Amino acid sequence: MNKYAVIVAGGSGVRMGSTLPKQFLPVCGKPVLWHSLETFLAAAPDMRIILVLPKDHIPTGQEIIGTTSDPARITITTGGETRFHSVKNGLAAIQAPGVVFVHDAVRCLLSTGLIHRCYESTVEKGNAIPAIQPVDTLRIETPDGSQVIDRTKVRIIQTPQTFFSDILQKAFEQPYDVAFTDEASVVEKLGVAIHLVEGEATNIKITRPLDILLAEKILKENLRA
Numbered sequence: 197m198n199k200y201a202v203i204v205a206g207g208s209g210v211r212m213g214s215t216l217p218k219q220f221l222p223v224c225g226k227p228v229l230w231h232s233l234e235t236f237l238a239a240a241p242d243m244r245i246i247l248v249l250p251k252d253h254i255p256t257g258q259e260i261i262g263t264t265s266d267p268a269r270i271t272i273t274t275g276g277e278t279r280f281h282s283v284k285n286g287l288a289a290i291q292a293p294g295v296v297f298v299h300d301a302v303r304c305l306l307s308t309g310l311i312h313r314c315y316e317s318t319v320e321k322g323n324a325i326p327a328i329q330p331v332d333t334l335r336i337e338t339p340d341g342s343q344v345i346d347r348t349k350v351r352i353i354q355t356p357q358t359f360f361s362d363i364l365q366k367a368f369e370q371p372y373d374v375a376f377t378d379e380a381s382v383v384e385k386l387g388v389a390i391h392l393v394e395g396e397a398t399n400i401k402i403t404r405p406l407d408i409l410l411a412e413k414i415l416k417e418n419l420r421a
């Protein structure tokens with residue numbers, strides 16, 4: 197079956213507060229984005245990657261692709277106004293039916309094992325959304341204050357969110373809604389059931405400066421293991 201990774205790197209990284217968007221910042225000497233590309237290239241020899249980049253950073257992206265182990269398997273497309281629009285642009289570059297992994301470029305610590313788990317679960321159940329359990333106590337704000345909620349019923353959602361291309365492309369024909377914070381929310385609006393798979397605690401989304409330090413530490417430990 198054809199395998200496509202749509203790796204979205206079209207954001208500006210406001211919460212990181214750096215001039216250079218966070219996907220280009222170094223972690224262990226290589227750009228964040230490079231680590232994500234290499235893991236997808238390593239996951240399957242027939243994996244093709246569609247990399248979604250901000251318009252102004254396409255030359256930087258091309259340079260990074262040139263330093264990967266297989267630049268020929270990576271094509272570039274331009275990002276949009278929101279993550280939804282960037283994913284939609286990426287999906288437009290898919291030429292033939294297959295399984296599609298939509299992944300945040302800034303979750304650069306995912307393992308090939310997680311990619312394989314998502315693939316197998318998609319083939320079996322139609323889609324796969326990585327999720328982990330919260331470790332903190334959770335409260336929801338109410339008009340009177342706040343109420344504790346049952347954390348055993350809550351999951352933290354990650355990427356790669358994995359689907360068959362036909363359903364994903366159809367879902368992304370829907371008009372944009374601010375409630376679309378990930379692919380699962382877009383596909384679910386078509387009435388499709390969403391299947392969670394076990395995510396990884398180390399599959400963090402690099403968002404703030406602290407996350408760069410955490411990513412360095414996790415990557416060094418992984419390399420040692």
Ligand SMILES: Nc1ccn([C@@H]2O[C@H](COP(=O)(O)OP(=O)(O)OP(=O)(O)O)[C@@H](O)[C@H]2O)c(=O)n1
Binds near residue numbers: 300
């Ligand atoms: N218009 C956008 C916005 C986000 N993304 C990508 O979606 C992923 C997750 O988004 P997020 O962490 O929110 O990134 P930013 O939007 O860049 O960060 P911020 O919200 O802090 O500005 C990132 O890899 C980001 O580059 C994208 O491709 N296109």
Ligand SMILES: C[C@](O)(CO)[C@H](O)COP(=O)(O)O
Binds near residue numbers: 279300377379
């Ligand atoms: C897709 C995602 O990473 C799942 O946790 C998340 O929803 C992206 O959110 P952001 O607002 O773009 O950071």
